Amino acid sequence: MAEEQEESLFEAPPLAEQERMVEAVLFASAEPVRVADLNARMPHGADAEAALTLLQKRYDGRGVRVVKVGDAWAIRTAPDLGFLMKKETVETRKLSRAAIETLAIIAYHQPVTRAEIEEIRGVSVSRGTIDQLLEMDWIRLGRRRMTPGRPVTFVVTQGFLDHFGLENARDLPGLKELRAAGLLENRPRPGQLSETETGDEDEDQSDMFEDS
Template identity: 75%
Template sequence: MSDVQNESLFEAPPLAEQTRMVEAILFATADPVSIKELTGRMPHGCNPVEALVHVGKRYEGRGVHLVKIEDAYAFRTAPDLGYLMQKETVEVRKLSRAAIETLAIIAYHQPATRAEIEEIRGVSVSRGTIDQLIELEWVRLGRRRMTPGRPVTFVVTAGFLDHFGLENARDLPGLKELRSAGLLENRPPPGTGDVDEDTNDDQADMFEESDE
């Protein structure tokens, strides 16, 4: 078989067809899809990166648009139309003040160890607080620190970024904005008698679940 024939066997589909393939994959998948995943699903020789550019342009100004979440892509409802989905999808999740503050600290200081979280908050952090955030799939275990005891670290997940419409952790609002929104409070220094707020029944109705 000639070289010309070999090339024809692996010739990539036209870009317009690749764009349709990427569009179909993204619509069929609820979770963000990485370039690696797209490459693995599409025929040999396809260029999903270029196809994504065309998909993004195609959906500019429409009811759904293409968003990047870390190194993956997904279709999401246009921000100005999110209110249309809230009636069917809103589910209020109650987080304790301790959980809210712990989540904020992890997001801004990741990777963060339990000791670092406690140092910043000024009070102890119960295991249940972090377990709750892990169950929500907003926090996951990171790499162990190469320090005595090799403590585990915690980082926010792609699901956390997706929920709040962030491409990466660098897009988080400033600490002053968090404090003004009531998501992070200044704490007294350690040893002043504070206890973990997980023991307090007063929970804040925060973080509405609104998967768009």
């Protein structure tokens, strides 16, 4: 009898209770939470992934959804209700065309070095452009290339995916769609002036990648 009672102490709570636990953690977290982190917080034997599946179904069609962001999960406003949140915007930061093109190149070619970005754009990339994207936490440093000089690479962050409601970079629109939106048009050809010399950093800003 004592042995049976001891084993019950390590019994996982009912799945419905696990679902409530996952809901509480996601609701209180400002950042997406990985399954491994959820399991680490929950009682021994709990299955966060199974609880997430139930929670996702329960929120289907509601005002908020349980969504996957990269390899993590979060509770986010339903896309069709995003317009209701516009009044909560305090500050809007617009990206220059140079920053938009640099961000697009990183997203579609990651991991990519600065030299490769410059080769694709046909102009040099100013330090300010990279610093702005790093500061916004939309890109981060990736692994160094095993080539002479060991250049660092850049990749998009989970914050970037979260901002645009993407599960991973494969969900990005096609290059044709970007060109149709005007994001990859009118790029200077190799040999033309750099961003700094042309003032490209401060002109031709777009609202499509604004940070709210």
